[in-house]
Amino acid sequence: MSEQHDILPLGSQVWISGTLLKEPKHVRFGDGNEVTYLTVTCDIGGNELISVPCSARGTVSRYCQAQQYTSGDLLWIRGFVREKQNNAGHDSAVVNVEALTGDTSETWQESER
Secondary structure, three states: OOHHHHHOOOOOEEEEEEEEOOOOEEEEOOOOOEEEEEEEEEEOOOOOEEEEEEEEEHHHHHHHHHHOOOOOOEEEEEEEEEEEEOOOOOEEEEEEEEEEEOOOOOOOOOOOO
């Protein structure tokens, strides 16, 4: 198992706060399903950062598209960890997003003083 499995045990529900590492990738499949792929960088303590791959489907994907999140945005994500096999046959952990937001008290800025 990879180090990521130790940090993110399969089947676990997780809450992630982190920075969007790169632009989200929105994919619409021929059957109408939509998925948004996100990579979020999280501080896990001790000045150690990990990059967490996430996938948002359906309504959450459409919400993410509407919000137009970009690289560097702070996101809060609730989801669960599942295993995903890539094209090379390697397993890795990915977070299935159940809910997310970038609009929190940490991102709010006072517009007038």
